[in-house]
Amino acid sequence: MAMHTRGYVPDLTLCSTAVRARQTLEGIAGHADTGRVLFLDTLYSDDATGYLNSIREHGASRSVLVIGHNPMMEDLAVAVSGDGETEALGALGSGFPTSGLAVIYFDGGLAKAAPGAGRLRAFLTPSGA
Numbered sequence: 454m455a456m457h458t459r460g461y462v463p464d465l466t467l468c469s470t471a472v473r474a475r476q477t478l479e480g481i482a483g484h485a486d487t488g489r490v491l492f493l494d495t496l497y498s499d500d501a502t503g504y505l506n507s508i509r510e511h512g513a514s515r516s517v518l519v520i521g522h523n524p525m526m527e528d529l530a531v532a533v534s535g536d537g538e539t540e541a542l543g544a545l546g547s548g549f550p551t552s553g554l555a556v557i558y559f560d561g562g563l564a565k566a567a568p569g570a571g572r573l574r575a576f577l578t579p580s581g582a
Contacts, residue, residue, distance in 0.1 A: 455577050457485040461556060463518035464488045465511055469496035474520045477552060487518060496521040501528035505566060512564025523549055530555040530573070533566060537573025544576040552579045 456462075466487040468478045474496070481487055491511070495503055496519070504525050508517055519526070527549035534545065534557055545555060557571040 456481065456554065459575070459577075461516075461554070462486045462488065463516045464514040465516070466490045466518040466520065467496065467507055467511065468492050468520040469522060470494050471497050471522070474522070477520050481518075481520075488514075488516075496525075499525065501525050501532055504529045505533065505568075508563055508566050512562060512566070514563060517563055523551075526553070526555075530557065530576075532568045533557055533559075533571040534573040535569035535571060537571075538575065541573045541576040544578065545573060550578050550580075553577065 462485070466478065466489070468474050468490055470492045478487065478490065493507060495507065499507070504519060504521060508519065511517055530545055530549060534542065534555070549555070554575075554577040555573060556575040556577075557573050559566045559571050561570070
């Protein structure tokens, strides 16, 4: 599992209550630590702004994994990634596939996550992970 191999270990996982999202979580949990898990109904219906608000609400955590839905995941990753690794930004620009993982850092911590404030460190896809 690419998350485990690269040492990406979230303190908290925010997961949609949808069946496919839960299945994704189960697949990840079988290979990597997911930290504490919260299931949120809102991740099924919110837009990218709602996703960002959920991340901010849990900003006391050092790192958060979000298991949600497109187009919200892609919209969120693009909106907050103001800067980043050239290769990762290029890959993200090609779309956000199922089971894609955008690794984004914020200097002020997650509570200060905002559009354009993040740095995309990596973008992993099932075919390229």
